[in-house]
Amino acid sequence: MTDNRDSDTLTLVDNSFGRLPDHLLIEIFIRLPVSEWAQISCVKKQWASLFLGECLWQAALMRTFPSASQAKRWPGPIPQGLSKRRFAALYVGKHIFALDNDIDEIVGHTYLFLKEQLELSNMPPPSGILHGTI
16 A cells, blocks of 8 residues: 555656756756766656756766856867867866866866777778778
8 A cells, every 4th residue: 555655756756856947957957967877868758858958968067067168169170069069178187187276177078089089990890991981
């Protein structure tokens, strides 16, 4: 008998969160630790789509790195990019390299670029090369 009540309570809680508008969910999510975001994005398709969109990352940037909107853009080949990329670069600069000055974003972007290049170099060659069709 208690199992039925528990499932009713879970359904009620799930329906309550399902009715929350996206902007409220974003406000809740950006207050949770970044380490939890991967798990949160797996709970519901709606939540996963929020993490794929630009709004959540802009809000996270403004909350976590309020000076990011006022920072001068640097000249050079590194584009401004999406808010998700900027958030990742600033997060890396602050938490991995413990930087807290003007170069933290550049160091973060450099780290992300080099990491991507290493991941690409570990990929196997296209199957056409292996089969002699290219």
